[in-house]
Amino acid sequence: MSQPTDADQAPRAATADAELSRVGWQCRRGMLELDLLLSQFLTTGFARLDAAGRADFLRLLGYPDQIIHSWLMGREPPADAELRRLVTQIWAATAKHPGDAA
Amino acid sequence: MPIPRRKFDTLIVGAGGAGLNAALRLASAELRVAVVSKVFPTRSHTVAAQGGVNAALANVLPDDWHWHMFDTVKGSDYLGDQDAIEYMCREAIPTVYELEHAGVPFSRLDDGKIYQRAFGGQSQRFGGEQAVRTCAAADRTGHAILHTLYQQNLRARTHFFDEYFAIDLIRDEDGVAIGALVLEIETGEALVIEAKATLLASGGHGQVFRTTTNAFINTGDGMAMALRAGVPLMDMEFYQFHPTGVAGKGMLITEGARGEGGYLINGDGERFMEGYAPRALDLASRDVVARSMVTEVREGRGCGPEKDHVMLKLDHLGAEVVHHRLPGITDICRVFLGLDPAERPIPVFPTAHYAMGGIPTDRYARVVAPARHGPEEVVPGLYAAGECACVSVHGANRLGGNSLLDILVFGRAAGTDILEYVRNNPNHRPLRDEDLEPVVTRLGRWERTGAGEGVAAVKADLRKLMEDHCGVFRDDATMAAGVEKLKALRERVEHARLKDQSKTFNTARIEALELDNLVDVGMATLMSALHRQESRGAHSRVDYPERDDELWMKHSLYSRDGDRMDYKPVRTKPLSVESFPPKARVY
Numbered sequence: 001m002s003q004p005t006d007a008d009q010a011p012r013a014a015t016a017d018a019e020l021s022r023v024g025w026q027c028r029r030g031m032l033e034l035d036l037l038l039s040q041f042l043t044t045g046f047a048r049l050d051a052a053g054r055a056d057f058l059r060l061l062g063y064p065d066q067i068i069h070s071w072l073m074g075r076e077p078p079a080d081a082e083l084r085r086l087v088t089q090i091w092a093a094t095a096k097h098p099g100d101a102a
Numbered sequence: 103m104p105i106p107r108r109k110f111d112t113l114i115v116g117a118g119g120a121g122l123n124a125a126l127r128l129a130s131a132e133l134r135v136a137v138v139s140k141v142f143p144t145r146s147h148t149v150a151a152q153g154g155v156n157a158a159l160a161n162v163l164p165d166d167w168h169w170h171m172f173d174t175v176k177g178s179d180y181l182g183d184q185d186a187i188e189y190m191c192r193e194a195i196p197t198v199y200e201l202e203h204a205g206v207p208f209s210r211l212d213d214g215k216i217y218q219r220a221f222g223g224q225s226q227r228f229g230g231e232q233a234v235r236t237c238a239a240a241d242r243t244g245h246a247i248l249h250t251l252y253q254q255n256l257r258a259r260t261h262f263f264d265e266y267f268a269i270d271l272i273r274d275e276d277g278v279a280i281g282a283l284v285l286e287i288e289t290g291e292a293l294v295i296e297a298k299a300t301l302l303a304s305g306g307h308g309q310v311f312r313t314t315t316n317a318f319i320n321t322g323d324g325m326a327m328a329l330r331a332g333v334p335l336m337d338m339e340f341y342q343f344h345p346t347g348v349a350g351k352g353m354l355i356t357e358g359a360r361g362e363g364g365y366l367i368n369g370d371g372e373r374f375m376e377g378y379a380p381r382a383l384d385l386a387s388r389d390v391v392a393r394s395m396v397t398e399v400r401e402g403r404g405c406g407p408e409k410d411h412v413m414l415k416l417d418h419l420g421a422e423v424v425h426h427r428l429p430g431i432t433d434i435c436r437v438f439l440g441l442d443p444a445e446r447p448i449p450v451f452p453t454a455h456y457a458m459g460g461i462p463t464d465r466y467a468r469v470v471a472p473a474r475h476g477p478e479e480v481v482p483g484l485y486a487a488g489e490c491a492c493v494s495v496h497g498a499n500r501l502g503g504n505s506l507l508d509i510l511v512f513g514r515a516a517g518t519d520i521l522e523y524v525r526n527n528p529n530h531r532p533l534r535d536e537d538l539e540p541v542v543t544r545l546g547r548w549e550r551t552g553a554g555e556g557v558a559a560v561k562a563d564l565r566k567l568m569e570d571h572c573g574v575f576r577d578d579a580t581m582a583a584g585v586e587k588l589k590a591l592r593e594r595v596e597h598a599r600l601k602d603q604s605k606t607f608n609t610a611r612i613e614a615l616e617l618d619n620l621v622d623v624g625m626a627t628l629m630s631a632l633h634r635q636e637s638r639g640a641h642s643r644v645d646y647p648e649r650d651d652e653l654w655m656k657h658s659l660y661s662r663d664g665d666r667m668d669y670k671p672v673r674t675k676p677l678s679v680e681s682f683p684p685k686a687r688v689y
């Protein structure tokens with residue numbers, strides 16, 4: 001097997017960028033609260049997710065804004081364990097601590 | 103390669119409440135309707151409206167559309183057009199029932215009627231006791247309306263172009279609107295959508311200010327499209343700031359917090375509203391509270407290391423009240439600030455919330471602009487409705503619950519008029535290559551390569567500039583300096599470059615196109631504000647603190663060509679009732 005050349009890698013990197021952009025656009029929502037949490041998670045937490053975690057994130061983004069809002073604002077937890085874990089990860093990646101305020 | 107073309111009877115830019123209500127009317131009448139939305143339709147900003155929609159149903163207390171009309175005229179500080187306001191307040195009642203029949207799950211009173219709640223600025227009997235007029239579906243009214251309208255549109259076979267970005271309108275040599283150039287975000291491919299009538303329903307532009315309650319998508323695209331197509335924007339100086347946004351972030355902390363007994367304090371721990379509004383205190387009207395907060399900060403009595411905000415104190419109310427009566431605020435504070443508002447005060451500062459101005463229309467939602475025969479000549483084939491439009495029902499200041507009403511009533515009115523228009527103009531007008539030239543040029547603008555500044559930095563500077571030079575407090579020197587800075591920034595945009603020139607899902611390109619739009623609406627806002635030498639509604643000037651009906655009871659019109667200002671009279675004559683003459687606006 002030959003080593004992958006730059007020419008092989010370039011399209012792969014472009015695909016990864018396009019993938020991130022695609023997910024990024026899905027993070028554009030109708031509510032500012034969601035925009036802020038999701039876009040921040042995209043820059044601070046998304047890269048650390050494994051393939052399954054990323055799939056879960058995409059699944060979460062498929063839900064209506066009001067439902068994601070009630071999950072992320074802690075009003076009610078998602079029914080399935082994977083999304084519950086993901087919500088906790090989003091909180092951890094975007095966490096504010098008393099004193100950070102504004 | 104030529105740009106592919108598709109033909110529809112009607113093109114609608116925007117899938118919020120305004121766009122979807124118009125689409126439903128048209129698709130139900132068997133017209134071929136294209137709805138273009140840059141995000142999936144149910145992610146439109148209408149989803150964020152929690153409070154409700156006004157209609158004088160009189161389900162809780164006596165009410166009358168005429169009282170609603172009075173409140174709206176007064177709320178507008180007499181700048182609203184009274185024919186449009188009468189129409190909206192009358193139509194409110196059948197509109198809400200129509201939504202009910204369409205399946206919007208309104209909350210219910212014990213007797214089964216639609217639940218209504220009290221909002222600020224609502225009165226019985228022309229300024230008497232508080233009225234109860236706002237119809238709500240729990241705290242998710244906007245969501246319920248948007249989802250219901252979307253489902254109905256799918257059933258009526260409206261054709262959705264999801265995640266398509268509208269770039270510019272196309273007008274033919276006679277000035278007739280004949281469609282728009284759009285971009286499929288996923289592939290980066292352009293598409294021309296030809297239409298017999300085009301409706302702009304693209305929502306607001308809160309993102310032009312650094313601190314806003316608006317989602318990232320609210321970048322004034324439709325307003326800027328109108329400007330570039332030669333249509334002026336109307337009353338852009340009137341932008342509503344909500345006093346209590348989370349400082350530095352913008353999220354809304356509802357008035358309910360102060361209604362429950364919360365109050366504002368400055369860096370010295372003083373309850374400063376005592377000095378500004380001794381009677382109403384922290385519950386004085388939105389503009390008064392916002393100005394007082396900014397004064398405290400300007401005079402060095404702000405809180406925090408930068409002394410750039412004040413505090414909203416709720417901790418004296420006790421955990422029981424705070425957590426149970428204000429759960430939404432508790433959530434926001436916990437998630438975004440890491441604090442419990444029952445224990446510590448919330449850092450707050452005024453936040454940009456709602457555009458009263460926009461694309462000028464008549465009450466049929468037809469776009470009107472000054473031309474040879476007067477200030478309100480119809481632009482054939484072009485319509486606007488919702489927050490991007492200015493019909494003008496909100497005048498200088500919008501009342502809570504009147505925006506959802508506006509988008510529904512005038513979205514529907516647009517649908518009704520377009521039906522008629524398409525019946526009378528049954529053929530597509532020819533689209534010549536020359537008609538496409540200006541829009542295609544713009545498409546190519548961001549394909550320039552070479553060295554240049556990035557988009558994000560310019561955008562951040564624009565938003566700060568607007569906040570500093572055209573915020574809650576305005577005066578001649580600050581705004582004149584703002585205009586100069588914005589002109590310089592406009593030049594910077596000319597020289598900015600996109601690093602990423604890929605086609606597939608190039609969202610950087612979309613953000614660059616949005617920046618163009620923000621700059622245009624920013625200039626419209628600043629220029630209109632600089633020239634209006636009075637204080638009225640949301641536009642408050644330190645150097646002209648009074649309302650001046652003699653000179654300024656007129657609508658502003660800003661044209662992009664030469665940054666020109668023009669004016670036209672307010673329509674003070676309602677359709678069937680007596681006019682409400684201007685009075686001092688006291689609550």
Ligand SMILES: Cc1cc2nc3c(=O)[nH]c(=O)nc-3n(C[C@H](O)[C@H](O)[C@H](O)COP(=O)(O)OP(=O)(O)OC[C@H]3O[C@@H](n4cnc5c(N)ncnc54)[C@H](O)[C@@H]3O)c2cc1C
Pocket residue numbers: 115116117118119120121138139140141143146147148149150151152153154155244266267268269303304305306315316317319323324354455456487488489490502503504505506507509
């Ligand atoms: C936090 C918050 C709470 C609110 N609460 C209330 C309330 O309780 N009651 C009330 O009456 N009002 C309320 N409002 C105001 C009200 O929600 C909005 O004014 C209203 O929903 C605007 O609706 P719209 O249909 O005009 O536009 P939006 O719902 O904003 O829809 C705009 C549409 O245009 C599309 N679009 C934009 N640009 C482009 C482009 N270039 N290409 C393609 N598509 C594009 C978007 O994708 C979207 O589909 C609130 C506002 C905020 C911010």
